[in-house]
Amino acid sequence: MKTILEIKDLYKSFEEKEVLSNINLKVEEGEFIAIMGQSGSGKSTLLYCISGMDRPTSGNVIFDGEDISKLNDEKISKIRLKQMGFIFQNSYLLKNLSIRDNIILPGFKLGNLSRENVNKNADELMKKTCIDNIAGHDIKKVSGGQLQRAAICRGLINKPDVLFGDEPTGALNSSTSREVLDIINTINKEGTTVIIVTHDVKVAARADKVIFLMDGNINDELSLGKHEEDEEKTLSKEKRLYLWLEKQGF
Ligand SMILES: Nc1ncnc2c1ncn2[C@@H]1O[C@H](COP(=O)(O)OP(=O)(O)OP(=O)(O)O)[C@@H](O)[C@H]1O
Ligand SMILES: [Mg+2]
Secondary structure: EEEEEEEEEEEEEEEEEEEEEEEEEEOOOEEEEEEEEEEOHHHHHHHHOOOOOOOOOOOEEOOOOOHHHHHHHHHHHHHHHHHHHEEEOOOOOOOOEHHHHHHHHHHHHOOOOOOOHHHHHHHHHHHHHHOOHHOOHHHOOHHHHHHHHHHHHHHHOOOOEEEEEEEOOOOHHHHHHHHHHHHHHHHHHHOOOOEEOOHHHHHHOOOEEEEEEEOOOOEEEEEEEOOOOOOOHHHHHHHHHHHHHOOOOO
């Protein structure tokens, strides 16, 4: 197995305040990692530091063999556009564009793929996430779940190695959340590494491994194994996770 991301002795401070300290983590290609922890424990900060959206104060973030913490902004942007996809709690789609145009925009920015290929990827992604019927719709006229599925398509348009998410289902109701999680699990099964921050046990139970952050440190991690479409297995994972989180004081 290939290590796609390695974090070595990562520290992050904002002015005088230390928010992350001594973070060490290895992520193998194809893994699905969930990051949990109390509000303010540093989850988003960690996600931003390991995905090149922010820089660590010290330490190394080795992405696909390259220490991205040492690269200039332009080089980091290129890697992010080409090899990383992002989804957030809010979809951040552009209001004056259709669903389809929002999805293909990062593909055209990259310039590596032909227009034809970008369009083809967009069609495939929209079909997979069941939003192909609303491709031309104004984003103001679709549901929250449809918006989030469009955001996932946008995150995947350049076929990234890693999909990062910060509370990607945080604004969705439970059934829509389940649909979005099914899509994320499918994408992961097809080979994309997934790293998401979540408060939700049902979301974290879909991951292979859960990391618990406490006061900016990795307090513990729990291995769950690959997700299977089996309700009983999922429930038993949720139970294990609940017990483990209790031990963490969550
Ligand atoms: N840009 C910033 N400037 C100063 N302090 C920051 C900044 N971003 C985050 N912090 C501080 O860092 C700490 C960790 O914040 P972070 O957003 O990473 O927590 P979190 O675990 O994601 O919380 P939540 O679950 O509420 O989203 C908090 O104390 C926060 O106030
Ligand atoms: Mg956060």
